Amino acid sequence: MTAIFPGTFDPITNGHLDIIRRFSRLWSDDKLIIAIAEGENAEKKPIFTLEERVDQVRALTDGVRGVEAQAFSGLLTEFARKTGARYIIRGLRNGTDFDYEMEMALINRQLAPEIETIFIPAALEHMIISSSAVRRIAGLRGNADWMLPEQIRAGLREK
Numbered sequence: 001m002t003a004i005f006p007g008t009f010d011p012i013t014n015g016h017l018d019i020i021r022r023f024s025r026l027w028s029d030d031k032l033i034i035a036i037a038e039g040e041n042a043e044k045k046p047i048f049t050l051e052e053r054v055d056q057v058r059a060l061t062d063g064v065r066g067v068e069a070q071a072f073s074g075l076l077t078e079f080a081r082k083t084g085a086r087y088i089i090r091g092l093r094n095g096t097d098f099d100y101e102m103e104m105a106l107i108n109r110q111l112a113p114e115i116e117t118i119f120i121p122a123a124l125e126h127m128i129i130s131s132s133a134v135r136r137i138a139g140l141r142g143n144a145d146w147m148l149p150e151q152i153r154a155g156l157r158e159k
């Protein structure tokens, strides 16, 4: 059975990696696709290009059993269908996440009733970590290293 963990991953954080590692253990021999959204629209241009984000996720999940990284654009449910995934995985940190994620899960179920969303609670130490906080801190020349895997830190400083 295939599951899909979608996100913009701009950049991938310690919180994302923890969800990937914990879920892939639970998913044992099955496939987990990390689906990296193009994430580019009128209001938002990611810091890292899609290719950079795919490479980063690939490098960080190399050797994690059953995990592969793929880019996607358009509707998540359409991409999930194309890959044959039956589950969408999303992490939850707090009530704000819950409100947003619940709405997205219900919309995705309307679009693809055969695909189920599974929520994974964030670890205590990752509750205040987010890609958007990383981008805000970095934009103001602050240090967001503590939110990030070591391999991402230098690249962010360069940007």
Ligand code: PNS
Pocket (backbone or CB within 6 Å): 006, 007, 008, 009, 037, 074, 075, 076, 077, 104, 107, 108
């Ligand atoms: O990590 P993020 O940025 O919170 O991830 C959000 C993401 C990419 C999972 C979400 O925006 C998404 O699924 N985008 C694809 C478009 C789509 O299918 N939207 C849901 C229906 S409105």
